[in-house]
Amino acid sequence: MSLISDGIKDKLDVNWFLSTSNTINIADLGNSVGFVAVKSIVESMKQNIPKSKQDKVQFQVFFNDHVRNRYDTLFKSLPLNREYFAAGVPGSIHSRLFPENTLHFVHSSYALHWLSKIPDELIDRKSPAYNKGKIFYTNSCMEVVEAYAKQFARDIEAFLNARAKEVVPGGLMAILLPCFGVKKYPLVEVIDLLGECLMDMVNEGLINEDLFDSFNFPRYNATQKEINDIINKHNHFTIEKIQHMDAPSFKCMSPNIHMFMLFLKSSWEGLIAQHFGSEIVDEVFVVLRKKVVTSSALSKANMNTVSECFVLLQRKTT
Template identity: 30%
Template sequence: MDFKGDNVVISNIKLEKLLCMKGGKGENSYANNSQAQAIHARSMLHLLEENLDRVQLMTSPEVPFVVVDLGCSSGNNTIYVIDVIIKHITKRFEALGIELPEFSAFFSDLPSNDFNTLFQLLPPLAVGSMEECLAADHHRSYFAAGVPGSFYRRLFPARSVDVFHSAFSLHWLSQVPEAVVDKRSPAYNKGRVFIHGASEITANAYKKRFQADLASFLRSRSQEMKRTGSMFLVCLGRTSVDPADQGGAGLLFGTHFQDAWDDLVQEGLISSEKRDSFNIPVYAPSLQDFKEVVEADGSFAVDKLEVFKGGSPLVVSKPDDAAEVGRALATSCRSVAGVLVDAHIGDHLSEKLFLQVERRAAGHAKELLEQLQFFHIVASLSFA
């Protein structure tokens, strides 16, 4: 597959080096447009803490306790979650009367991630004993480092990680399925830029890619996690058995976003082939899709696996303001997919595309607020 944009060529190999949430701290950045993810994450904290209670604590303070956030992106959400994890584990150590170890937190994402913005948001490291560090306000009590790389491969030494956390990332595929953008294939996703509403064979190509990626993810974590550790995973999910019905993700990328691409084609700004060669590499699995892979892998026991209603990705101050709703949808799309669109059609046409998304969404503001709901797959896993 090749995405050919303005002096840019994106192959599946290069997708890993390009894909990222919009960096920086600007209006369209992920850091300033991830409030919905923050709300959804906070609503699931009780599930995260249940997962952390399953971690077996070691009595040797010489061995650091290691926490990893996979798909950390570049905003405050990942810092908040790491803080929650370490504080909860600290309380468990204290309740058992075990001397506290040092804590290490690794923030991991693709090499294209804006680690600079993330590191600027990190609180300063408190100096002193672990107890003094924990007592220091507006400081962190852990050593931090960034780890660039795809979580579909190995990233850490064997048996080195106590807790893996990953939220709102595993629905991103390692690549667009090749058959989906191959004109000779029956799975060719002609006329569409996303799986939502696609043919059964196209949807199954997405599903197959997701399950192969998740299998690779689990194989890697099964080597890296300590036998006493635990893993908490959250990704976009769906309640429908039909993989072509992508629920909230479908409304985000399969309606007004899709129509905006069609507008560019009808205005003669891009060819239909140019549109058809772009597909969002996202798949929202069903509970069964996810469960099949975990059971086939066999390394992990399922402590909890459920579909969780996360709510709307649109955070607006004036729900009756259609223009604000339109901007919110366009900005949400742009913060997570803008980098791919820019690379495919260039900055100028990308700007036009997202203005069209905003205009179209504003015309359906009431419907969007009522219907745009995200569901998440929530999985707590430990070694079988």
């Protein structure tokens, strides 16, 4: 939040925006409950507005997430004393969501590591990247890793192209996503354990093997260099700041298996139900919990590998 606040103070000309409209449009993309971030963004913008104009300024905030997530939770949880108008906008962050030149600030936290689709070659039996018997790129051949990396790059490019149309010249975009120098870290290990659970169910006859082989987990954990290289190829934004950071929320996390499993289920059950059917979801997480308890996934050493990448981009004016 301090990096976002500094970026708004140093880079965003709020008064120039207000010369044509009294409304500031903010979008929180990929996380329909980003209230803390939005509150900080609005407060930081207000500090850049002369007091004589503050009462006239209106803030419109658009919360976006996939349609499978529950927007009723968002609307029930909105702060009553908020200083902005709120609206929910369903749809993929990798495509257009807003009219041209309407957004002044875009925030996206822990969304862009989720892929828009599984690369086709992962489920093509004739492809060198056919990922048979596995659901992720860890412990897979280099062709599988490259397929994931290329899809991530395509997704980031699509995201930037869409936002280049929607963000006004001079507008800012703040992105936070997992960033790792190594491919092994707590959630990766748990994804591997999920694969073991699903394979156990294949062996027990509860899941069809072909159905298992057509499932790959749709996320990619990029390094800072990968993120930097992809964004630098895009000519509509300038990188104002890119910073590798520790992830204090993970490092301070107590190894509470109950809370951790609630987090996993809320994040993953939709993917599992969509592919395998909702009737197996509870059993999957019962088995997964047993595997997590006996693994090193929640060890302090694993938690200390988690890090993040903060990127501040500004829409070019020419």
